[in-house]
Amino acid sequence: MYSLCCISNSLSEQGHKFQTMTWARFSKLPREEAVATVSARTLNNIRVTYKILEQCASEGWGYRVSSNLFPLLTYDVAELKLEDYPDYIDIEAALADCASIIRDKRIRVSCHPDQFNVLASEGKHNVAKTIKELNHHGWLMDMLGAPRDYRAPINIHINNTKGDPADIAARFMANLAKCDESVQSRLVVENEDKGIWTPSLLAKHFDLPITYDNLHH
Numbered sequence: 001m002y003s004l005c006c007i008s009n010s011l012s013e014q015g016h017k018f019q020t021m022t023w024a025r026f027s028k029l030p031r032e033e034a035v036a037t038v039s040a041r042t043l044n045n046i047r048v049t050y051k052i053l054e055q056c057a058s059e060g061w062g063y064r065v066s067s068n069l070f071p072l073l074t075y076d077v078a079e080l081k082l083e084d085y086p087d088y089i090d091i092e093a094a095l096a097d098c099a100s101i102i103r104d105k106r107i108r109v110s111c112h113p114d115q116f117n118v119l120a121s122e123g124k125h126n127v128a129k130t131i132k133e134l135n136h137h138g139w140l141m142d143m144l145g146a147p148r149d150y151r152a153p154i155n156i157h158i159n160n161t162k163g164d165p166a167d168i169a170a171r172f173m174a175n176l177a178k179c180d181e182s183v184q185s186r187l188v189v190e191n192e193d194k195g196i197w198t199p200s201l202l203a204k205h206f207d208l209p210i211t212y213d214n215l216h217h
Contacts, residue, residue: 001108003062008052016051019044021071026078038071039085045069046094053101062108065144067137074136076129099145109146111137112155112190120160120172127175138182148185155188155211158202161195169205 007018019041026034046069056063072078082088102109117130137154146152160168176184190211191199202210 001060001062003064003108003110004052004056004059005064006066008055011048011051011055016048018048018066018068019071020068023072023075023078026072035080035084036086038073038080039087039091042070042073042082042085043087043091043094045071046091046098050094050098050101053098053105053107056107057101057105062110065109065111065140067111067113069140070136074133076132095143099143103145108151109141109144110153110155111141113137115157115159117156118159119156119175120158120168122162122171131175131179134183134187135180138180138186141186142182146186148182150186150188150209152186153188153209153211154183154186155190157190157192158195158197159192161197165196165201165205173206 008016011017021038021041026038029037045066049065049069053063055061070082073080073082082091085091101107113133117133118126119130119134121127121130134154134156141152141154142148158168158172160172162168176187179187188209188211189197189202189206190213191197191202193213193215199210199212
């Protein structure tokens with residue numbers, strides 16, 4: 001099965017584009033206007049996701065959901081809560097629409113959180129940020145009605161090469177155990193294009209499914 005990765009160029013050309021929001025822009029606006037702006041952009045992103053899912057359904061593709069649907073939501077400094085968004089009800093409804101088409105058309109979905117997520121980090125702050133971000137992805141996959149198993153993988157790299165591989169893997173798994181079940185039930189690891197984590201080394205140290213990227217090998 002083919003899968004579409006995040007963005008549909010053909011839909012973008014038709015005006016169905018994801019929208020982002022930087023902290024620099026957000027912080028310069030009055031708080032109420034800033035929240036309203038990020039709320040509207042989040043709603044747009046979910047609706048664009050629905051359009052992409054329609055395309056995937058028509059082509060028989062799977063879909064790797066974008067990790068940037070909720071600008072700044074997991075950024076601690078912004079202090080955002082989805083429930084406070086003026087478009088909250090519409091966002092929930094749009095997510096439900098996405099879940100419906102995924103279920104009805106049997107679209108396989110996955111996601112790939114960004115590279116700054118390092119479960120094996122030795123820094124407590126970095127680990128806390130990673131767990132928060134991964135839990136957000138787990139929540140999103142739940143909202144999309146994805147099964148809590150490896151049919152709907154949350155795919156990340158180890159992104160840590162300092163020290164003994166066995167120690168890195170042990171630290172990774174200990175921190176994975178602190179994540180929500182929505183993450184633990186779906187998380188898989190991918191081989192890297194740089195560093196030590198080849199498919200064989202991942203298989204040796206991790207009792208998790210491996211996403212094999214031949215371009216990284």
